Amino acid sequence: MKPLHEIRFTLNGEPREFLVSPDDKLLEVLRREGLTGAKHGCGTGSCGACTVILDGRAVYACLLYAFQAEGRSVETIEGIGGFDHPHPIQKALVEGGAVQCGFCTPGMVLSAKALLAGNPHPSDEELKVHMDGNLCRCTGYEKIEAALRRVIAAGGAR
Amino acid sequence: MKLEAFLIPEDVPSAKSALKRLGEKGFAMAGGTSLHFLAVSGKTAVDLSRLDLSGIRRKGGVFHVGATTTLDELMRDQGPGWVLDQVARHTSTQQIRNVSTLGGNLVRVFPWNDFPVALLALDATLCIEGVREKAYPADVYFDGQPFRLFEAGHLLTRVEVPALKRHQGFAYHKEVRLNAGFSLMTAAARVAVKAGRIAEVRLAAGAAISLPARLPRVEAALEGRPAGDARIEEAVATGASGLAWKGKEGMSDAYAAHLGRVVLADVLAAALRQAEGA
Numbered sequence: 001m002k003p004l005h006e007i008r009f010t011l012n013g014e015p016r017e018f019l020v021s022p023d024d025k026l027l028e029v030l031r032r033e034g035l036t037g038a039k040h041g042c043g044t045g046s047c048g049a050c051t052v053i054l055d056g057r058a059v060y061a062c063l064l065y066a067f068q069a070e071g072r073s074v075e076t077i078e079g080i081g082g083f084d085h086p087h088p089i090q091k092a093l094v095e096g097g098a099v100q101c102g103f104c105t106p107g108m109v110l111s112a113k114a115l116l117a118g119n120p121h122p123s124d125e126e127l128k129v130h131m132d133g134n135l136c137r138c139t140g141y142e143k144i145e146a147a148l149r150r151v152i153a154a155g156g157a158r
Numbered sequence: 159m160k161l162e163a164f165l166i167p168e169d170v171p172s173a174k175s176a177l178k179r180l181g182e183k184g185f186a187m188a189g190g191t192s193l194h195f196l197a198v199s200g201k202t203a204v205d206l207s208r209l210d211l212s213g214i215r216r217k218g219g220v221f222h223v224g225a226t227t228t229l230d231e232l233m234r235d236q237g238p239g240w241v242l243d244q245v246a247r248h249t250s251t252q253q254i255r256n257v258s259t260l261g262g263n264l265v266r267v268f269p270w271n272d273f274p275v276a277l278l279a280l281d282a283t284l285c286i287e288g289v290r291e292k293a294y295p296a297d298v299y300f301d302g303q304p305f306r307l308f309e310a311g312h313l314l315t316r317v318e319v320p321a322l323k324r325h326q327g328f329a330y331h332k333e334v335r336l337n338a339g340f341s342l343m344t345a346a347a348r349v350a351v352k353a354g355r356i357a358e359v360r361l362a363a364g365a366a367i368s369l370p371a372r373l374p375r376v377e378a379a380l381e382g383r384p385a386g387d388a389r390i391e392e393a394v395a396t397g398a399s400g401l402a403w404k405g406k407e408g409m410s411d412a413y414a415a416h417l418g419r420v421v422l423a424d425v426l427a428a429a430l431r432q433a434e435g436a
């Protein structure tokens with residue numbers, strides 16, 4: 001058994017410590033902590049269901065080793081909103097009928113949040129480019145895009 | 159890749175020293191996204207992502223691009239003559255572009271890597287730092303797997319990319335089956351036009367051949383020709399014949415060769431149009 005190493009990173013705004021194996025992926029560490037909003041979809045960095053925000057940028061937690069988060073800031077879907085206080089993006093997707101099975105939704109929300117934090121008014125092309133790493137098998141994407149456009153128009157991406 | 163251990167050095171000398179000490183057991187990584195494709199184990203990862211090796215600075219007519227600059231940063235407009243945004247935009251997905259680095263695309267060349275093809279066309283220079291820095295023209299660097307140029311403790315630190323000048327044009331094309339899929343055929347061309355004639359052509363291909371490479375016979379067939387009568391398809395047909403094209407994902411080798419000719423002609427035509435100011 002490989003020795004465990006202590007790593008520290010800020011998780012949803014709180015400084016945290018974790019004991020990890022060198023091989024542990026960030027996704028495994030998060031889900032072990034009960035943060036199961038990031039999903040194991042493809043496991044190969046293609047589908048986006050595992051998306052989290054690392055230092056403000058959307059990343060695939062299934063590809064990143066946990067140690068790559070050392071000293072950095074990680075946001076998961078649990079940290080940005082919930083049933084009682086949904087994030088504007090979550091609210092828009094639900095109200096816009098853009099959630100069917102919901103498996104891709106956390107990743108979609110986080111990718112959109114990361115984009116809009118840095119670029120509150122993306123063009124259509126920029127939105128497509130920055131969301132190109134999140135796949136949805138249910139909705140056909142149009143309602144997701146429409147919901148995001150409403151968030152952008154309302155200026156309520158934060 | 160199964161890792162045995164990891165190190166997070168604080169500076170470049172520490173990183174080089176760690177890699178030298180680890181030898182074959184050490185493994186330099188930045189974004190680490192390509193590790194998924196490496197079936198090796200027992201290595202110690204040396205994380206370069208926090209070192210001062212990222213950023214893009216223009217010095218005269220050359221962009222100096224740090225090796226750990228992410229593809230997301232490459233996607234941004236860096237001013238006149240910057241063209242690598244065309245390559246970065248078509249590489250994988252945003253989540254990958256946010257962590258993948260230019261250096262990671264260059265130290266181990268997989269057939270589908272995008273940037274070697276572009277850098278060959280752009281006549282870039284790649285700088286490896288050991289005890290001293292050594293600068294390799296792209297033609298030399300990519301004349302084989304690049305890791306042959308590295309000894310333990312050596313790091314790729316930056317890439318020098320000439321800014322595109324007036325009367326030069328650049329085009330890049332990647333043929334994929336899925337939007338974020340691996341390339342089936344990649345081509346890049348830089349063309350210069352002077353006094354109505356094609357003064358210089360640098361044409362490179364990848365993915366459908368074993369290693370990214372320039373196509374000197376096509377280049378020679380075009381150089382000196384009138385820009386308005388370049389006969390690109392003819393040059394590609396004769397100059398690219400004999401290449402060992404390899405089809406992927408169900409594509410036959412014969413179709414790969416056909417696709418190669420089409421894509422090569424397309425990038426040459428696009429680069430020529432830009433050079434002419436069209």
